[in-house]
Amino acid sequence: MLSSRASLCVAAASGLLALSACGAGAGDGAQGKGKGAQGQGQGRPTQVGFVVVQPTAVAQTTELPGRTVAFQSSEVRPQVSGVIQRRFFEEGSIVRRGQPLYQIDPSLYRAAANQARAGVANAQAQFEAARVRADRYRPLAEIEAVSKQDYTDAVASQRQAAASIALNRAQLETASVNLRFTTVPAPITGRIGRSLFTVGALVSATQADPLATIQQLDPMFVDIQQSAADLLALRRALASGGVTLARATVRLKLEDGSDYGRTGTVEFAEVVVDPSTGAVTLRARFPNPDGLLLPGMFVRATFSQAIQQNVFLVPQQAITRDPQGHATLFVVGADNKAQQRTVTAPRTQGAYWVVTDGLKPGDRIITQGLRDLKPGAAITAVPANTPQRIEPPSPEQMKKMQQQKGAAGAGKGG
Incomplete structure (x- = not known):
């Protein structure tokens, strides 16, 4: 009887001992994890890639809607009254100035x-x-x-x-x-449209409808609409001296989204504002030897009106916007720490933001390794697109890894 009671006590003691061992193993495992996390947080500084920016001159590119207009357009009208006896041209053909088009009974x-x-x-x-x-x-x-x-x-x-x-x-x-005047000539050289009157029709010098219309399609005009507010801002910028006038070379995007292969130039801008639209019309001239541009087509015109001086081009991935819409970026500080700055970036230019304020010549802008980067964090700055060096772990790191692995195994065994 005594021996069986002693056996029960031994078993109970053994169970308590096992529970204590499991608790100790679990504590060691948690402690090991804490050390591991602490070691990871205190590892080497984050490696980031940077680019060095310098002030430059950037063209202010504008994309505006436009419509094609014939270089010359003339209505063929009779100057005397009578019956049309003959028609001397083919509809849609090219006619020359002075070429006879109609014969009225003389x-x-x-x-x-x-x-x-x-x-x-x-x-x-x-x-x-x-x-x-x-x-x-x-x-x-x-x-x-x-x-x-x-x-x-x-x-x-x-x-x-x-x-x-x-x-x-x-x-x-x-x-x-x-x-x-009984012989009606072509007033200009160009492509003539359909004839609105046939042989035998009675025409007069005071009629409302023309006999036909001739349009010169090479070169071709494009009338571009720009808001008066944008034009006013451009003139103020030119007056301030930070912007210089650029030669306005224009490129066109057609209605199907394709690019028109040839470039044009802005001829002039009107001196009045359309009261119904609040826009000013700029007229550009384009060569059109293939006849691809036809009068009345809607196009998108892209051109540079001015050149902005002393601005910085920053890759777009380097700049983010805060909830208030302010542009921010990280630069490499003098003590190899990430420094956050607020800059002025009013527009983009291709793959870059155009920064007009907030940067200095020679600043190193962080463009890679921005994920979870915090202001004041220690960093290792290398030029952008530098390959990362992967080194084997040191003996101390190997020992810590083995201890963490052993602690994790003991916890599972408990």
Whole structure:
């Protein structure tokens, strides 16, 4: 009986001993984990990549909507009334300035010209007779063989005959011009559209509709709309001296999203603001030898209006925005610690932010290793895109790793 009670006591003691061992193992394991975490936090400084920035000049690129306009556009209109007898062109073809396009019935105008020509001949005959009479009366009036009044009337008749010649010649010229207008020529060189009147149609000089329209498509104009506020800001920047005017070379993006292969230049800007849109029209000129641009197309124009001086180009991944929208970045401090700065970055330029304030020449901007980077953290700064060096663990690190592994195994065994 005593021996069985002793056996129970021994078993109970053994169980308590085992529980104590498990508790100790668990404590050691937690302690090992704490040491491991502490060792990781106190490891080598975070390696980051940086780029060195220097002030530079950056073009202020603007993308604005625009619409293509023919370089020259002219409506073919009749200047006399009549019936169209012939059409001399093919619709959609290229016509040259002065080329005949339509023939209007010239019968009435030819008759009017002949009548005016006969009137000139009649006036010349009357003038000749009046001149001879005045010449004969001059010596007779001097010897008073005829009255001076008769001589005066003869001179006046001569002058009236001369005026009649001038009048009939003007009428002949008018009739000749109208006769010439019966052949309707092309006013400019370009591509002619469809004919709005056919052979046999009656046309007049006062009609509202043109016979056809000719447009010169090479070169081509592009009218670009820019808000008056943006243009005012640009002029203020130019006046301040921080921005210089750039030669505005324009590139186009077509309606299907493709780029137009050729570049153009801005010709001029209007001096008035459209009251309905609040925009100013800028006109650019583009070569169009292939006829790809057609009048009325909507395009997107990209061009540089000015060059901004003494700004910094910072890779976009280096800059973040806080909840208030302020741009911040990290620079490598003098004591190899991460230093956070607030900068002014109003716009992007390709893969870069354009920073106008907050940086100095030679600053080292951190662009890699930014994850979980805190202000004041110790860092190891290397140039961006430098390969990382992976070294084997030291003996002390191996010993700690083995201790942590043993503690973890003891905890599992408990």
